[in-house]
Amino acid sequence: MAGKVFVTGSAGFIGFHLSQRLLSEGWQVLGLDGMSDYYDVRLKLRRHAMLAQNPGFRAVEGLLETPGLVRGLVDDFRPDVIVHLAAQAGVRYSIDAPRSYVDANLVGTFEVLEAARACPPRHMLLASTSSVFGANELMPYAETHKADHQMSFYAATKKATEAMAHSYAHLYALPTTMFRFFTVYGPWGRPDMALFKFTKAILSGEAIDVYNHGDMRRDFTYIDDLVEGIVRLIAAVPGANPVGESDSLSPVAPWRVVNIGNGAPVQLMDFVAAIEAATGREAHKNMLPMQPGDVPATWADATLIESLIGPLPRTDIRDGVRSFVAWYRDYYGV
Template identity: 70%
Template sequence: MMTGKALITGASGFIGFHLAQRLLVEGWQVTGIDALTDYYEVSLKHARQDILQANPNFRAVEERIETPGVLLGLMAQEKPDLVVHLAAQAGVRHSIDAPESYVQANLLGSYHLLEAARAHPPKHMMMASTSSVYGANAKMPYAETDKADAPMSFYAATKKANEAMAHSYAHLYALPITMFRFFTVYGPWGRPDMALFKFVKAVLQGEPIDIYNHGDMRRDFTYVTDLVEGIVRLGSKAPGADAIGPMDSLSPVAPYRVVNIGNGAPVGLMDFVTAIETALGQKAEKRLLPMQPGDVPATWADASLITALIGPLPRTDVATGVARFVEWYRAYYKA
């Protein structure tokens, strides 16, 4: 496994924190940039960052990636071997209320990173996309070679734009770029705006939980350390000139590839709620609601490409993963 210098954008976020921890264990020197924005409780981001800063091989930079010159200066200074771009304004529903923040962080921020990588090319640049780009696709499981031209939310639209932007830079400047599409990531230190966090908090406080589409939802829930394992293994698989088979999304004109990171096994939302009730030892009061704007009823990853590239990933089952989150939540919030 390769080691060296890594730059992680969004390093104090949920996924960035877990990835930084893993790379530090592997012997990497890690620089993490994060704006510590108040989209959700900043204290949680500070707590993650404090853990990372206890390692002498971690350097924290508190800046916005969309600020001109910040990433260019950081790349010139650090000259990282690996760049993992996780910083973004997240959330499907929030993008309806505050689209401007998605333009700034997701579009402008990613542009500044691409320009910085053009000036100081890493060995491999990895950029986070999302399963939301599959949008209105009815065919499942979602394969990387499927069209993704009908986004259902502005968040998804900005991520699809990131993919197109990255492809152009990969082609023009021979930058090896892997875009990875996440599928409903969950686990300890997760985001408070996501369903697992909100459900656990509500049940413990004796409040009802909101169940959209009357519970007829399926998600390809991916435990965070399984996802990180995929990112780490893909790190040493920079796109080259040769496709590995008909399922490969490798561009014919650029060192660029899109890869799903998911379990390939969707779970019903009500089964997910049952796992939460079991882990907490108490029942949830459920408030059944219609589908929300911008949401989709199901996600399901075709995992054949990532398996062909790096072998099978660990697959933490939902009952185990939810129980680990509940254990963390109770300890962190003394609940």
């Protein structure tokens, strides 16, 4: 089914891995990335450089929210599929720099939607987050659960993009799938995420900050498992008929939201133990209270995604962490 795909955030953690996978399957990939300095730009540049080794990849550097930039690229490239991953990420950073979330997540997504309206793809897929479930304590999180009480501005902007995309899907008959990601990790991961920070600190002999005194659970999703889900969902174009009672398919638009998670929450201290095992070192721990905007647990209900595309691989947390630590040691020479 290979064709042309436009990937926003192609130098990001998920965008890089997805682009690699699509290129390996014969897709032509046009990647756009703003190269923001939210974390080390050298890591992003290295990812793009690796993708550029494949002649099927073309990179454009520019801010998503630049008026008309995305529209011009889409008009010229005419993609069969758009995968919109670019965003200002981070729960805690959204407290310090909320304007960047308005610009990248709201205005940037508007630019993508306008481009898709003018040049409709076969399928448009956009990244959301499990953080939209917010104060909902009913777990595992199902796509049909209420997600009305976001606890961070980051989550609020991502919930807004779900609503924006739904309106465009309804008004312009744009087949649209929203992803809700659950704590993605793996090689080439983001330096602001816990696995990267913990590994760096442990290998440097520094203490790690453990929030809520370690009483937290996350549905850690290994990057290869996530990418497998996205690639399979490209062919699962929303239509008029739901696949079952668990389907989040809109009654008025070719639009649905889909969880992509491992479906098995891991205790934070077990996660730390996996890093200790992979590094061969014990972590010095600063036990701290919960951070503003954070939630104590996430857990994905995988019923819908499995109804759409079948069972996904579920990499064991110890294997996934071991792969990340091996990459980290090799990349940083430690």
